Amino acid sequence: MARTLFVSPEQRGALPTIRDALAAAEPGATISVAPGEYPEHLELTEQVVTIVAREAGTVTIAAPARDSPALSLHNATVELHGIILTAVDQPAVSVRGGQALLRGCAITAELAAGVHVHGGATVELRDTKLTGGRYGLIVEDADAEVDRCEVRDAADDGILLRLGAQATVRNSIVSGCGFRGIYMYQAGGSRLERCEVSHTGDAGIAVADQTAPTISACWVHDTQGVGITVARGCGGVIEDCKVENTAPPGVAIAEGAHTELREGDPERGAAPVGAAATGGKQDLEQVEQLLDRLDGMIGLAGVKSEVRAVIDEIQVNEWRRSEGLAVGTVSHHLVFTGAPGTGKTTVARIYGELLKALGILPHGTFKEVARRDLVGQYIGHTAEKTASAFDSARGGVLFLDEAYTLSRSGGSGADFGQEAIDTLVKLMEDHRDEVAVIVAGYTGEMADFLAANPGLASRFAKTIEFENYSASQLVEISRFLASNDDYLLDSGVDLALLEWFRQIDRDENFGNAREARKLLERMRKSQATRLRGLGRRPDRTDLRTLVLDDLLEALRGAE
Known part of the structure; x- marks a missing residue:
């Protein structure tokens, strides 16, 4: 029977890093990880292992460099339970070949996909949250099953199924995406069941390029584009779906598509698909x-x-x-x-x-x-x-x-x-x-x-x-922008900002609120450098507070 390895930088007898545990792990081993942040790029090739947070949601695996994933799997068989994974320029989790199960995880990548599945892999995501990033989940030339998951605030598409993907997404929420909620092309007979898609910058669900999905009992609402759109040459079935408060006509099936549209039964609470937003009525x-x-x-x-x-x-x-x-x-x-x-x-x-x-x-x-x-x-x-x-x-x-x-x-x-x-x-x-x-x-x-x-x-x-904003209004805007990103301005910062905005040159290229936003971004970078040099892990107040030194350093960098 494969043994369990324990990871804790502070526990005597435990391994200090997850990478050390992987190096010592036999096939089928379980790695139990103590709470904490682990700045590691874990690369597993043809290994069979389970990684478990000792307390769900307390273990963060953070990519140590902008250009590396947190977890790369190559033809491995891996389970992750209760882990938080973060990255910047690369996917937080990259799976090429093999099999993976992610259960109860929280995943984000700032400028890439949260999870990228490709190369013939088979992946299950259950009770997992994917937040931010350019995409939440990409599946290509691979199989995926997604159940009871959330994909929120992706800058582009929330879920992208493409180029030979075969996926089932059920009981899941996709919301707040900058482009489409779920986009499928060359995704075969993929299935969407009992999903909620909302607040997207374009279509809620988009089907293209020879895809023939089954879209069943889904609720698509409050999208800037059409609720569900199907391109020429596509097939499949749309059944028992509810589409509300989207661009008309709600469901758009292009000429030359072969999709079967089955309307829901209003008595069971499913509004007919294709219902456009009503005009002429005042609210x-x-x-x-x-x-x-x-x-x-x-x-x-x-x-x-x-x-x-x-x-x-x-x-x-x-x-x-x-x-x-x-x-x-x-x-x-x-x-x-x-x-x-x-x-x-x-x-x-x-x-x-x-x-x-x-x-x-x-x-x-x-x-x-x-x-x-x-x-x-x-x-x-x-x-x-x-x-x-x-x-x-x-x-x-x-x-x-x-x-x-x-x-x-x-x-x-x-x-x-x-x-x-x-x-x-x-x-x-x-x-x-x-x-x-x-x-x-x-x-x-x-x-x-x-x-x-x-x-x-x-x-x-x-x-x-x-009109241009006054200096005091720009200070108020700065405070508002900081608050929206969960930051606080320390005492003295307001007065320094006021003085800066009063003396700044306001030519025709002056950006008003954009200047405030750019200055705040530089302050955040200055804060990050300052906190890294503390010699200890910053507490919650440290992480939230922008101090006068951060502003002064940001202003020096702007000169």
Whole structure:
């Protein structure tokens, strides 16, 4: 019978590192690890071993370098129970070939996938949380079974099943992803069962490239894109799913796809799939909540007043319309002018949600574009790209930042930029009730932009000027940003920040809140260097507190 090895840097007779235990382990051994953080890159090749946290959730295996995983498995057979694994530029767990079981683990990688399974491996993830990173889980040319897991806050796709993957994901939650929740391509007959997918930057579940999945009893809601989308050439079944508060049509099955859509039984509580968000109905409670959110933003008194005036006019017009009174044509397009970092994008998002809550637009989709998204490389290509971007924002907001780069005074390729402006003018008129267009940029340059087409300025209801933040407001923003990342500013830091923001050069390139964010990032790096030099493990207060020395060091680095 294989023995159990004990790991503890402080326990007499135990092995000091997990790597030492792996070197001594016989096939089938169990390694029991005492609480603590272990900065190790564990690389297992053709080993058979189980690694268990003595107390679940108290053992962290942290990649010792930015460019290394925490755990690399090569044709090994490994079980992990109750372990936390972290990495930066590489996956926290990389599995190539072999078999692995991860149960009750917590995994994150800052800039890569939490778990990457490939090379014919077979992996089970149970009761495991994958947080942050570029992706939560990638499975390619491998098999995976995922049960009762959570994937949250991935910058890109939450779960990516691709290139020969065969996976079953059941009873799991995918939420807060920057792009899609679950994306499958060339993933055979993979299955999604009883999963919840929400708050994604694009589609909740996307199926592409000859994949024929079974998507059963899933709940997809509050996504910026379509709830479930299936591309041409795909098959499979979508059954008993509930899709709510997504971009219409809820479920989008492309022409040429062979997916069978089986609607749920409303009496059993499953809303028919494909149900789009409703338009035309007002949610006045939501309107007030959104206005409170707007009021809660730091500074921007003039902006808040202007947006409220627009909303008041819309509300009164709706009341007049309901009483059979005449209502003039109202444009919902706006111009935002001012320096960068003054909250234009955030306000534009809230404005789109307000239009949805007022029943003006069917959903709150927010599509941000720049010159490169609209301008093509030859005559005719630009009109096609601009129309495509506009169409993708239907029912929501199309936000064009640095819009002045499209005008003839905006530099090279200006003729193609002019083609984009001319196309945009026509689309704004033809579909004025379907999209709210917001253009943004520096005050002076935006005047040139509005003059680029005789009908452009008249398409916009109002121009709202975003003023620079005061020094005291930038200090308040710094404190808010720090709090959001679970940091505190020590006594004296506020006054030093105030002095810095008062004397900083505010030319046209001054970034306002962006300057505060960049300075805070430098302070965090300075804090990390300071804490590493303490000669002891910092406590919770140490880890949370940014002190005056951190600020001074950050300012020296900025000079």
